[in-house]
Amino acid sequence: MTTIPLFHVLILASLLFLIGFIGVVARKNTLFILMSLEVMLNAVGVAFIGAGSVWQQADGQVMFILILTLAAAEAAVGLALLIRMRKKYRSLDIDLLNKMQG
Amino acid sequence: MLANLASIESLFYLAGLVAVIASLKVVTGHNTVHALLYLVVSLLAVAVCFYLMGAPFAAGLEVIVYAGAILVLFVFAVLMFGLGKDETRNAPQNKSLANMLGAMLLAFALLVEMVLIINNSEIQQSLHATVIGSKAVGIMLYGPYLLAVEIASFLLLAGLLTGYHYAKPDVTGGSL
Amino acid sequence: MNVLLASLPFYPLVSFIILIAFGKKLSWQLAATISVSSMAITALVSAMLLFELSSSPNQAMTVNLWHWFDLTSQIGNAEVNVRFYLDGLSAVMISVVTGVGFLIHLFAAIYMKADANFSRFMAYMNLFIVAMLILVLADNLVLLYLGWEGVGLCSFLLIGFWYQEKANVLAARKAFIVTRVGDTSMAIGLLLLFNTFGELNIEAVTTLAQQTNTLTSVTSDKVSDDIYWIALLLLGGAVGKSAQLPLQTWLPDAMAGPTPVSALIHAATMVTAGVYLIARLHDIFILAPQVMNYVAWLGALTLLLAGIAALAQTDIKRVLAYSTMSQIGYMMLALGAGAWSAGVFHLMTHAFFKALLFLTAGAVIFALHHQQDLFKMGGLLKKLPFESSLFIIGLICLMALPGTSGFFSKEAIIAELWSSNTAGPMLWWCAILGALLTSIYSCRLFFIGFLGNSRFIEKANPETSTLLRSALIVLALLSLSGGLIPPDLSSVFSTAMSEPLSASIEPPWLHTVAIITPFIGILFSWFYFKQYRISRSSGAEQNLQATEGRLVMFCRQGLGFDAFYNALLVKPYQWLAQKNKADIFDQIIMLNAWYVSLWHEALVLVQNGSLRWYIAAFGLAILLLLGVSFL
Numbered sequence: 001m002t003t004i005p006l007f008h009v010l011i012l013a014s015l016l017f018l019i020g021f022i023g024v025v026a027r028k029n030t031l032f033i034l035m036s037l038e039v040m041l042n043a044v045g046v047a048f049i050g051a052g053s054v055w056q057q058a059d060g061q062v063m064f065i066l067i068l069t070l071a072a073a074e075a076a077v078g079l080a081l082l083i084r085m086r087k088k089y090r091s092l093d094i095d096l097l098n099k100m101q102g
Numbered sequence: 103m104l105a106n107l108a109s110i111e112s113l114f115y116l117a118g119l120v121a122v123i124a125s126l127k128v129v130t131g132h133n134t135v136h137a138l139l140y141l142v143v144s145l146l147a148v149a150v151c152f153y154l155m156g157a158p159f160a161a162g163l164e165v166i167v168y169a170g171a172i173l174v175l176f177v178f179a180v181l182m183f184g185l186g187k188d189e190t191r192n193a194p195q196n197k198s199l200a201n202m203l204g205a206m207l208l209a210f211a212l213l214v215e216m217v218l219i220i221n222n223s224e225i226q227q228s229l230h231a232t233v234i235g236s237k238a239v240g241i242m243l244y245g246p247y248l249l250a251v252e253i254a255s256f257l258l259l260a261g262l263l264t265g266y267h268y269a270k271p272d273v274t275g276g277s278l
Numbered sequence: 279m280n281v282l283l284a285s286l287p288f289y290p291l292v293s294f295i296i297l298i299a300f301g302k303k304l305s306w307q308l309a310a311t312i313s314v315s316s317m318a319i320t321a322l323v324s325a326m327l328l329f330e331l332s333s334s335p336n337q338a339m340t341v342n343l344w345h346w347f348d349l350t351s352q353i354g355n356a357e358v359n360v361r362f363y364l365d366g367l368s369a370v371m372i373s374v375v376t377g378v379g380f381l382i383h384l385f386a387a388i389y390m391k392a393d394a395n396f397s398r399f400m401a402y403m404n405l406f407i408v409a410m411l412i413l414v415l416a417d418n419l420v421l422l423y424l425g426w427e428g429v430g431l432c433s434f435l436l437i438g439f440w441y442q443e444k445a446n447v448l449a450a451r452k453a454f455i456v457t458r459v460g461d462t463s464m465a466i467g468l469l470l471l472f473n474t475f476g477e478l479n480i481e482a483v484t485t486l487a488q489q490t491n492t493l494t495s496v497t498s499d500k501v502s503d504d505i506y507w508i509a510l511l512l513l514g515g516a517v518g519k520s521a522q523l524p525l526q527t528w529l530p531d532a533m534a535g536p537t538p539v540s541a542l543i544h545a546a547t548m549v550t551a552g553v554y555l556i557a558r559l560h561d562i563f564i565l566a567p568q569v570m571n572y573v574a575w576l577g578a579l580t581l582l583l584a585g586i587a588a589l590a591q592t593d594i595k596r597v598l599a600y601s602t603m604s605q606i607g608y609m610m611l612a613l614g615a616g617a618w619s620a621g622v623f624h625l626m627t628h629a630f631f632k633a634l635l636f637l638t639a640g641a642v643i644f645a646l647h648h649q650q651d652l653f654k655m656g657g658l659l660k661k662l663p664f665e666s667s668l669f670i671i672g673l674i675c676l677m678a679l680p681g682t683s684g685f686f687s688k689e690a691i692i693a694e695l696w697s698s699n700t701a702g703p704m705l706w707w708c709a710i711l712g713a714l715l716t717s718i719y720s721c722r723l724f725f726i727g728f729l730g731n732s733r734f735i736e737k738a739n740p741e742t743s744t745l746l747r748s749a750l751i752v753l754a755l756l757s758l759s760g761g762l763i764p765p766d767l768s769s770v771f772s773t774a775m776s777e778p779l780s781a782s783i784e785p786p787w788l789h790t791v792a793i794i795t796p797f798i799g800i801l802f803s804w805f806y807f808k809q810y811r812i813s814r815s816s817g818a819e820q821n822l823q824a825t826e827g828r829l830v831m832f833c834r835q836g837l838g839f840d841a842f843y844n845a846l847l848v849k850p851y852q853w854l855a856q857k858n859k860a861d862i863f864d865q866i867i868m869l870n871a872w873y874v875s876l877w878h879e880a881l882v883l884v885q886n887g888s889l890r891w892y893i894a895a896f897g898l899a900i901l902l903l904l905g906v907s908f909l
Contacts (some may be wrong), residue, residue: 003110003228004155012118012151016144018123023129025894030133031180035141039125041232042148045164053155057239061160063245064238069165069254073261075172079179080268086183098887 005100009050016043034078041071064080110225113215114154120208121147127204134180138173139205145169146212153219155228159236280341282323282330283362286372287411289316289323290404297401304397307607310387314380317407324372329371337769338365340417349420353476353693363417363480366770370622371414371554372862374629377756378546379407384749385637386538388741389644399439403542406432410547419468422555426464428520429548430457436543442518449534456528459643461519461761464555467511471562474504480558487561497594502565502706507567508659510560512555520552522580529603530587535594537640539652540595545602546629553609553625557611560618560771570700574614577707585715589722590833593650594639597723600836601676602632604712608691611709616700618771623764624687631675631684631757642727645740652723657732662740664747666728668754673724675757677717677721677796684790685762688713693793706788709797717799718806725803725810788808 013027016039019070045064052060082092124144132139145168152161219225243251297309304312331339342362350356364372383403390399409428416422438450472478476484490501516522521529532544543549556563556573563570581604588600605628612621614809624876642658642665643650659666678684692713695706804811832838884895 004114008111008114008118009155012121015118015122019122019125019129019894023895025890025897027129027892028225029134031236032131035176037138037180038141038168039128039144042145042168045160046148046151049152049155049157049160052234053157053232056232056234058234058242059159061234061239062242062250064157064160065163065243066250066254068163069258071168072172074111075175076265077205077268079175080265082179083183084268088167089196094889097889 002054004050006054007048009054010047013043013047013050016040018045021027028093028095030094031081033094034082036076037074037078038071041067041074110154110228113219113225116215117147117150117154117212120144120211121151124205124208128134135177136202138176138180138207140208141176142169142173142207143212145173146160146209150212150215150219154229156232157234159234159239194255280330280339282327283339283345283364283415286320286323286327286362286376286415287408289320290407294408296406297397297404301397301401302395304389309397309400310391313404314383314387316404317380317383320407320411321376322516326374327364328369328373331364331366338363338561340364346420349472349478351472351476351537353473354362356472356477356479356482357422358418358478360421361417362415364415366765366767367557367622368414370626370765370767372411372649373548374550374626375407375410375414378629378633378753379410379542380748381753382538382542382546382633382637385541385640385746386536388743388746389538389640390536395439399436399536402432402435402439403538404541405705406436406548407766410551412830413551416480418480419471419483422480423465423468426555427461428453429543429551430461430519433457433532433543433548436539437532438878439535439539441614443534446534447486447809449528449531449770453528453532456525456796457518459704460515460525460552463511463518464515467508467515468477470504470510474501483559484561487565490565505562505565506569509566510572512562513569513573516552516555516610517576518552519555520549520610521603522552522576523583524611524839525629526580526603527836527843530596530836531598533593533599537595537636537643538719540599541633541636541640544599545632548607549602550625550629553606553613553621556613557618557622557771560613563613564616566683567700570616571616572616574611574701574705577607577610577612577614578705578712579607580604581611582708582715585712585719587718587833587836589715590830592652593654594643594655594723594727594800594833595636597652598639599633599718601635601716602628604716605632605676608688608709608712611690611695611701611705612736615691615695615698615705617691617698617753619765620687620690620694620765622767624684624691626765627675627683627687627757627760630753630760631672631682633677634668634750634753634757635672637753638665641665641741641746641750642669645738646737647736649899654733655727656730658728658738660737661732665740668729670724670751671754671757673720677720677799678713679796680793681758681761682755682760683761686764689789689792690764696788713792714799715798718803721800721803722807722810725807729811732790733823747856796894 020036020038021066023039026035027033027036045067048060048063048067052058052063064087069073085092085097117252121144124140124147127140128137128144129141145164149161149164149169152158220230285673290313293313296312297304327339331337340361340363343362345359346360347875348357360577383400386403387400390396393399406429406534408679409425409432412424413425413429416425416449434450434454439455440446441450442768468478471483475483477483487505490505503560518525529549533540535544558649563573584600584603588597588604591597591600605624609621609624609628612618612624642655645662645665647657675682692706692709695701695709696703785899835841884891
């Protein structure tokens with residue numbers, strides 16, 4: 001049991017998550033969206049680690065490691081898509097990719 | 103003043119503040135490379151938080167894998183494929199170090215914090231009592247979570263293949 | 279398991295399948311051989327069955343093919359099986375269906391030789407035989423209903439066989455729709471029957487009805503009321519199929535089909551299905567004497583009206599059609615009077631001589647290059663002596679001159695009418711009047727068509743093939759001698775009307791009157807239709823015209839029934855359809871579609887393809903869910 005109360009950890013995690021989410025929604029540049037996604041993933045990691053340390057369980061860290069792999073894969077695929085998009089549209093504006101309606 | 107600062111909670115709040123500020127700068131940034139720099143700072147701050155929460159292994163991974171590998175991948179992609187071009191118009195035209203001052207200041211604050219933590223034996227003691235070591239995590243990973251690990255490996259493989267497929271140049275010139 | 283009985287409907291079925299599957303690939307020779315030989319086998323098998331039946335001790339045979347399904351009601355469960363039941367009554371029917379059917383197939387194979395769709399025609403004919411055999415052999419009323427609808431379908435297909443002509447299609451449609459009215463009534467009757475007795479097996483129903491009969495005093499009003507309605511509704515079905523009043527209008531139009539069809543379906547077999555149905559379920563009808571009275575009156579009215587209508591026709595086939603209606607009226611009259619055996623006997627003899635008449639008429643029409651108008655014929659006795667003599671045989675049977683088959687059966691009916699509980703002197707007089715009408719219209723037909731001046735200018739070209747002629751000759755022999763072999767139906771109708779008939783005392787002159795009536799008719803026509811009979815030498819006035827008076831036209835058009843139904847049902851329906859062109863009910867359903875498309879329009883705005891909108895909606899939804907879970 002650490003001295004940091006779980007409530008405060010969760011406040012930090014939700015703050016970070018909210019910042020990331022606003023970034024994802026508000027930014028038009030796809031690269032910034034990707035970075036905001038990383039921030040969001042981190043926020044989730046904070047929540048897991050905090051919970052794990054409060055209950056003194058290793059599961060929280062295991063979850064964080066899984067999130068880490070997810071972030072790695074996501075970054076790889078996302079960046080590859082960005083490169084593709086750059087070649088095709090000469091821009092990273094996500095609103096150009098609205099051809100798939102409905 | 104220093105004694106006041108030197109409690110685990112206050113250090114945690116400080117690191118959290120750094121993380122929040124850095125994240126805000128990431129989200130609101132104009133220059134891609136600067137934003138990435140702030141993202142690195144944000145990740146480092148989160149790593150400090152992890153450390154303070156008694157998860158040094160996670161903190162290490164955060165620094166090595168997240169900041170060290172994933173973010174470097176971002177930087178590579180941005181610099182090599184010109185992904186930052188859209189933003190260069192908005193970027194400040196002077197190339198002085200002042201552009202990076204904010205990020206450096208935040209990183210410096212984190213450094214001070216780390217030094218404080220490592221130097222303060224009281225904090226070290228209380229942290230030791232609550233730490234969940236890499237051994238426990240390893241046992242969990244290769245015990246009950248073995249299947250998850252396998253799936254994660256598949257995910258990585260899939261990410262690798264997808265990344266390769268999408269990023270390779272169009273030799274045939276056809277569509278996707 | 280009696281293989282012969284079980285296989286009976288399958289010979290024509292196999293032939294049908296072959297013909298319909300290979301259709302136009304088959305040559306005339308092959309198609310004719312397949313269909314006619316399948317019918318020959320069927321006739322042979324049914325003859326063997328008759329022999330077997332006469333030697334079997336309990337006068338009935340059953341064979342169970344397979345279990346079909348179970349019916350459940352509050353009263354109990356009833357199995358519905360595909361099971362054939364052969365007793366005296368169905369034996370008469372199968373002998374008529376297969377025997378006459380075989381001869382007509384033989385005739386049709388030659389008559390329809392030139393038709394491009396010959397194999398389709400023979401396939402339908404075979405299918406008809408299958409359905410008819412199922413109808414008469416069915417052991418339960420569900421299977422009977424299957425056959426009932428099957429013959430209706432074949433009738434429709436065959437009336438509209440030459441579907442390139444609009445009139446034929448209209449006639450087929452009319453026949454189908456009008457008989458459907460009766461069929462619906464019958465279906466309701468069957469359901470009610472099942473609801474009352476909890477059984478649809480004919481034997482079981484008969485047994486139950488007999489039990490009810492013996493317990494008449496005890497049975498509640500409810501059951502007797504039900505039985506009244508059952509009998510009435512079943513009568514509705516019979517009326518539709520047998521072209522009795524008030525559903526008789528389809529039969530004259532049905533003559534649009536090829537002549538063998540008229541002979542097989544609309545004279546000999548299918549139209550008598552109603553008679554068969556009533557005879558088959560006579561135990562139920564006995565329980566409802568009032569309905570039997572209706573049956574008798576319906577029969578008598580049809581008999582008279584059809585006879586009057588026949589007097590005014592110009593088309594040889596329509597005369598025969600009305601004559602068929604009136605003869606079936608006789609059968610109905612007999613059934614209504616409780617003279618079951620006589621009715622079925624008349625069914626049999628009528629099948630013989632009416633098939634003969636139709637086929638001979640077909641041969642005549644064929645010889646005259648498809649001329650059906652009587653007033654364009656004339657003097658055929660000299661031109662076509664063979665056909666004419668056969669036609670005479672058919673007509674004297676129809677008129678029931680002593681010694682012919684028609685005489686025996688018709689006399690049997692008339693003899694029982696006077697003293698029957700459910701008939702009486704009134705109906706007896708109707709029957710006599712009908713017999714008089716029959717002989718008058720028969721003579722008129724014969725005089726116009728076969729005597730007098732020849733008004734047919736081209737050379738007559740009769741079909742002289744031996745097979746066709748032999749079929750006709752066999753039918754003629756059957757018509758003449760069929761009356762000598764009355765079917766023994768005492769085992770079937772053993773329970774019918776066992777109480778002594780003492781409603782009224784028969785006066786002694788009864789039989790004499792019945793016998794001399796046709797002669798009176800002939801005598802009357804001999805003088806009244808003199809103008810048709812005498813051949814005039816001068817060529818100028820040889821064009822005989824049919825009279826066109828209002829009364830005659832009224833009779834010719836079937837006594838206004840068509841016009842009446844047109845005004846009462848068809849016109850309002852068409853008016854309604856016209857008004858409802860936009861389909862009000864469809865609009866109501868379209869309201870649904872409109873509502874859906876409204877939502878579609880709304881939701882399409884959401885699906886704008888912009889990823890950021892989706893994510894924002896995602897986040898809002900999560901917030902909403904969190905809020906809900908907190909609350």
